[in-house]
Amino acid sequence: MIRYLVRRLLQGVLTLFCVVTIAFVLGRASGKPAALLLTEGATAQQIDELNGRLGFNRPLGEQYLDYLGGLLRGDFGVSYRNPSAPAITLIAERLPATISLALISFAIGLTVAIGAAILIHITGSTRLRATFVWGGSLRQAMPDFFFGVVLVLILSVGLHALPSLGFTGPLSYVLPVITIATGQFVLYVRLLDSALSEQSTQDYVVTAYARGKSQAAVVVGEMLPNALLPILTMAGMNLAGLLGGTVIVETVFAWPGVGQVLMQAVSTRDFAVVQAGLLVVAIMFVVVNLAVDLLYPVLDPRVRLA
Amino acid sequence: MNDSIRADVPLLSVRDLRIVSDSGDEQIVLVDGVSFDVFPGETLCIVGESGSGKSLTVLAVMGLLPPALRIGGGSILFQGREMIGLPERELRSIRGRGIGMVFQDPMTSLNPLRRIGPQLTEAVRLHNPRASRKDASARIQDLLQQVGVTQPERSTRAYPHEWSGGMRQRAMIAMAMANDPDLLIADEPTTALDVTIQAQVMQSLARVRAAHDSAMILITHNLGLAVENASRIIVMYSGRIVEFGDVATVFEQPTHPYTRALLASLVTGGRERIPAIPGNPPSPRNRPQGCAFAPRCALHAGRDVCTQKRPELRPTVSGSLSACHFAEELLMVGTAS
Numbered sequence: 174m175i176r177y178l179v180r181r182l183l184q185g186v187l188t189l190f191c192v193v194t195i196a197f198v199l200g201r202a203s204g205k206p207a208a209l210l211l212t213e214g215a216t217a218q219q220i221d222e223l224n225g226r227l228g229f230n231r232p233l234g235e236q237y238l239d240y241l242g243g244l245l246r247g248d249f250g251v252s253y254r255n256p257s258a259p260a261i262t263l264i265a266e267r268l269p270a271t272i273s274l275a276l277i278s279f280a281i282g283l284t285v286a287i288g289a290a291i292l293i294h295i296t297g298s299t300r301l302r303a304t305f306v307w308g309g310s311l312r313q314a315m316p317d318f319f320f321g322v323v324l325v326l327i328l329s330v331g332l333h334a335l336p337s338l339g340f341t342g343p344l345s346y347v348l349p350v351i352t353i354a355t356g357q358f359v360l361y362v363r364l365l366d367s368a369l370s371e372q373s374t375q376d377y378v379v380t381a382y383a384r385g386k387s388q389a390a391v392v393v394g395e396m397l398p399n400a401l402l403p404i405l406t407m408a409g410m411n412l413a414g415l416l417g418g419t420v421i422v423e424t425v426f427a428w429p430g431v432g433q434v435l436m437q438a439v440s441t442r443d444f445a446v447v448q449a450g451l452l453v454v455a456i457m458f459v460v461v462n463l464a465v466d467l468l469y470p471v472l473d474p475r476v477r478l479a
Numbered sequence: 480m481n482d483s484i485r486a487d488v489p490l491l492s493v494r495d496l497r498i499v500s501d502s503g504d505e506q507i508v509l510v511d512g513v514s515f516d517v518f519p520g521e522t523l524c525i526v527g528e529s530g531s532g533k534s535l536t537v538l539a540v541m542g543l544l545p546p547a548l549r550i551g552g553g554s555i556l557f558q559g560r561e562m563i564g565l566p567e568r569e570l571r572s573i574r575g576r577g578i579g580m581v582f583q584d585p586m587t588s589l590n591p592l593r594r595i596g597p598q599l600t601e602a603v604r605l606h607n608p609r610a611s612r613k614d615a616s617a618r619i620q621d622l623l624q625q626v627g628v629t630q631p632e633r634s635t636r637a638y639p640h641e642w643s644g645g646m647r648q649r650a651m652i653a654m655a656m657a658n659d660p661d662l663l664i665a666d667e668p669t670t671a672l673d674v675t676i677q678a679q680v681m682q683s684l685a686r687v688r689a690a691h692d693s694a695m696i697l698i699t700h701n702l703g704l705a706v707e708n709a710s711r712i713i714v715m716y717s718g719r720i721v722e723f724g725d726v727a728t729v730f731e732q733p734t735h736p737y738t739r740a741l742l743a744s745l746v747t748g749g750r751e752r753i754p755a756i757p758g759n760p761p762s763p764r765n766r767p768q769g770c771a772f773a774p775r776c777a778l779h780a781g782r783d784v785c786t787q788k789r790p791e792l793r794p795t796v797s798g799s800l801s802a803c804h805f806a807e808e809l810l811m812v813g814t815a816s
Contacts, residue, residue, distance in 0.1 A: 297546075374545070375587065376582060376584055376587040376588045377587060377588055377589055377590040377591070379543060379582065379588075380580075380582060380588045380589065380651070380654075381590070382541075382543055382574065383541060383543060383574055383575060383579075383580040383582075383655075384574065384575035384579075384601065384602040384605060384654060384657070385571050385572065385573075385574045385575030385576060385602070385605045385606055386571075386575075386601070386605060387567075387571060388567070395590050395593075398592045399590070399591070399592060472592065473591075473592060474591070474592065474638040474640070475591060475638070475640050
């Protein structure tokens with residue numbers, strides 16, 4: 174078990190190293206940032222001078238080693254736009270907004286999907302299934318930015334019930350959470366419905382009925398845990414994706430999250446911030462995936478390591 | 480046991496059972512005109528090829544037909560009570576208590592994510608809500624010991640994948656017997672097991688069944704098992720009963736060419752050969768108009784009645800029921816040889 178964990182952690186570190194390197198290479202490949210920092214009328218000489226001052230005229234190998242060395246010391250560099258702010262601080266102060274939005278939306282989407290799938294299979298109602306599938310298709314047909322704007326128009330502008338932009342208190346969560354959670358819900362309710370249908374024909378389910386178990390108890394106690402197993406990996410990847418920031422939703426609702434700050438940093442070639450942000454996102458990916466891998470043996474005794 | 484139940488009052492009485500599948504406009508008849516009784520304490524064997532409708536028949540008795548299928552007619556009386564149309568709640572109180580069932584494949588019959596112990600004790604607790612966990616557990620340990628599981632206290636903490644097929648089937652037998660059912664249904668209980676284990680598991684099943692005086696319906700395609708265990712035998716072919724009688728009579732004087740062919744393959748084919756009856760059973764979608772077995776039948780010999788008129792199950796002089804127009808010819812051949 175410990176050896177497995179160590180191996181997985183080393184794999185994670187390798188993944189992070191690759192992400193860091195790719196972020197560096199892609200960033201440098203896109204050009205030097207000085208032209209974007211200066212006003213439009215800046216001369217080529219001024220631009221070159223600023224690039225030189227920021228260290229971008231040094232050989233790439235030197236810049237790379239310098240960067241890696243900084244990472245090991247926990248130094249991610251400073252934002253070129255905002256030299257007083259360490260890049261990592263800019264990312265870190267946005268993390269709570271992103272993480273809370275991601276976790277709440279994910280939890281609600283998944284929980285409601287589980288409830289709906291259970292309901293479909295306990296009642297055996299084809300009408301209920303059709304309703305969820307139809308509603309799901311409708312939601313999926315709308316891109317997040319459109320669905321989000323519709324929500325804002327109806328609930329904020331029309332009914333004045335909820336705040337539409339930024340973060341002004343707990344109520345601010347409602348609209349972005351609805352937007353993300355409904356998207357997640359659609360995904361999981363379909364996967365779970367088909368996974369439960371598959372389980373319902375398994376022999377152990379017939380055995381459970383044969384010993385006198387009720388349908389509700391069989392669906393929840395026997396079929397659901399088996400149906401959740403194949404969903405787990407996908408749910409983990411989705412959660413990791415949400416934790417990395419949802420650029421579109423954050424933009425629609427002016428949500429002060431990581432996605433937004435990363436977008437800005439990319440468009441202004443604020444390399445230090447992009448690199449710090451990508452590293453943080455990658456760390457969350459690695460951590461969530463590791464958590465999922467560790468969860469499998471807890472849920473499924475067949476994959477438990479000796 | 481209730482002494483007022485006389486041996487001639489059937490425990491289970493199936494009459495004209497019909498199982499159909501509605502696919503589109505077409506109705507496919509999978510089981511038709513099946514009638515039989517099971518008396519307290521007896522073992523009735525049902526044999527037939529896969530697809531002959533034997534498993535569907537007993538699943539219908541349990542009220543556990545797959546969703547795509549339904550009972551198209553007939554009657555199933557268990558202890559005098561009509562099972563068809565019985566509310567789910569009442570069916571539930573019979574499943575696992577009045578009727579216990581052992582399934583074909585022990586490798587897939589237990590939930591892989593739950594420990595074996597709780598899955599078994601649940602069978603007790605579902606029908607005795609006031610039984611403590613400890614009492615239910617003691618009952619299961621006792622049953623497991625009866626079916627030959629050593630050290631049941633320790634091993635029930637295991638998960639199904641940690642048990643061998645033979646052990647799991649013993650666990651399934653213990654589960655089926657958890658509430659002393661009056662009727663035990665065993666659907667090919669040893670088919671999925673290693674040959675070396677089959678006899679042991681069958682012995683455990685027979686022993687525990689006898690000790691609890693349960694009647695049994697044993698489904699098998701192994702005629703040897705039928706001889707060893709059953710008093711009466713039903714032979715099914717393409718959704719219908721083709722022969723029904725005492726095991727000894729049926730084996731000595733088969734009154735249906737299908738039974739005869741099955742027996743012949745048992746004798747000459749040995750253990751390694753699959754019964755060598757030429758051809759395949761007809762699909763339920765396009766059964767021949769006359770006798771379903773006619774295309775494969777050696778006795779048919781081109782006679783029109785076989786292809787035009789469906790033979791009804793009828794008494795023959797041997798004492799067995801037969802669904803063959805020419806059952807008597809078989810009996811003559813049988814005595815002549």
